[in-house]
Amino acid sequence: MRFYEYESRRIVERAGIPVTKYGFCTTADEARAAAESIGGSVVIKSQVLTGGRMKAGGVKLADTPDEAAEHAAAILELEIGGHMPVGVLVDPKAEVEQEYYAAVLWDGRAKRPMMLFSDMGGIDIEQVAAEHPDHVGRAHLSNLHPIADFKAKEAVARCGMTGSELTRATMILARLARLQRDYDMTLAEINPVARLTDGSFVALDAHMEMEDEAVGRHRKMLAEIGVGLSEPREMYEPSEFERNVKAIDAADHRGVIQGKDHGFTGNIGLVIGAGGGSLTLTDAVRSQGGKPANYAEIGGNPSVAKSRGLAKEVLEKDGVEKIAVMMSIVSNTRVDIVARGVIKACLELGRDPAETIAIFRIPGAWEDEGYKILDKYGVEYVDRSVSMWEAAGMAVRKVQG
């Protein structure tokens, strides 16, 4: 789950990491009030879940409260990368002496969280790591033991820092590490951490991502920072196809179906599964010159209604000529149930299953029962002796005529 900048700010603040005074506003009047309360020049930032805000004109400097209101009014109406902002963040124009980088993220290879700290903040950390490796300090954390401050201190010291700066930065990094663990963040990043002219350290911009699987156990914290769990937080707006497939899946607990068509514009409808099989089959269709209209995953043991629902949604997509029904060898999914579902979808749409289903290749559990049904409707099918690649090729050739 991704967070807006203002939400990340609230999360960081709750964890005891100092931040500057700020305001989250949804109207120009609120922005004026926030600017008055903060005092001095302020920055107005669009709150969207997409990058490129600065370039799009979603970040503006204001010297007076009236100017803040004016900019906020404009930014609240400005669409960025297809997203309307949920509000604006009003921040003081901070007097920064130096910028630092702090992050805690998973190191999949070490299977532990890793702390990262750099005294070259505000810029892309990957670039710093490549060009100035001695300015990036790292330290791994144990998953089992409490997070010790000295680990954070080691990471900070490893990028060459000392003095009171070391102790202040250590406190921020240690708290960030606890936040990452306590709230199941896949990424907890503050860039930049700033040392202001008065010597204090504050988090100027934070970026948080919570693991989707863990959202359920943080409902209380999310409610406290004002996050509604029903809001979509996708990188892009789900299509009608994607929404419909999701609704069909949610209506029945047996088995799982998923469908995506973002980025797909072809004419071969894919009714495929399971996870690895779907990736393999999508590649196989494309590598043989086919143009998939969608991606799909059938998993577990879905009902006839669910298989029918997926096939129907795929068939009703614009430009879909035929569907290919394919999976790797199944042991849980029942071949006969999927066969019945896809045939039902064709019949309900007034289409001949023999013409509409380019190929059926699902070997495995209950295959003989499935083949009987397919025979009855004249649908072409193949068993495990025909590879996934070959089956995909048969489908491509049929659609291309």
Add this chain to the structure above:
Amino acid sequence: MSVLLHPDFTFIVQGITGREAVNLTRECLDFGSKIVAGVTPGRKGREVHGVPVFDTVEQAVAHHGAPIDGAVATVPPAFTKDAVMEAIENGIKLIVVVTERIPRRDVAEMVELAGERGARIIGPNCLGLIAPGVAKMGGIGGPAKDAAKAYVAGSVGVMSRSGGMTTEISSTLTAAGLGVSTAISIGGDAIIGSTYAELMPLFEEDPQTEAIVIYTEPGGRMEAELVEWREQAGSTMPIVAFMAGRFMDDEEMQGMSFGHAGTIVEGKEDSATEKIARLEAAGIPVVERIDEIPDRVKEALGR
């Protein structure tokens, strides 16, 4: 011989009274596996296909009267970490975690504890492992008669991030007369108990295994780890890789996630193209079709 399993290997099923666990128990027993007990809190005294059910792993071990070799954990995600830790703390050395959608922190905690206790975790989000003619541990291959059809004993070890594709690949090896020594569904998540590199030494020591086939996807650094292990260990056992999800490299697919939780590309190094280049540079051929695998394995073995 086989990897991890042997004819006298004993195991328990945690969460044995759940619907899928009941099926899995039937399948494993039919395949010849030795399931000595099941554990579901509050269900002590029941039986599942003749297997006695207990409230705790401690009771299961006491009933068996000897150390138990393994556990299959099929409990809901919120309770999996505790179940796995219970198995580890009761002396169980091999735990297959079937459950999917477990938060990464929980996985990391149980994997670290397993490391400290000399235990091994396979998964999570996996179908387990199978040694044809010996035993199967988990739902891998499905009902015993289906599993026997796809998996025939032979010389190739299989490791796969996809449970379903483990069976597809093994069936292809079986049809080509090569057969399978042990096939392991290692799980598709971002953090898993046992990676390719961590399992390779076992296959290396197994006299039955002559070559390895891996199924992989974009996301993660497991292939880089495998390549490094191979160089450090000076291993010459032939490996053939199959990479799925090449289409995710396309520009219009950027930022999208498909399939497993681990299949989220976090940087250029994670992409299919980069992984293929890295594997091939290390002398590990990467095929585009599953049906090419047997010939590549035979070539590598000089047959």
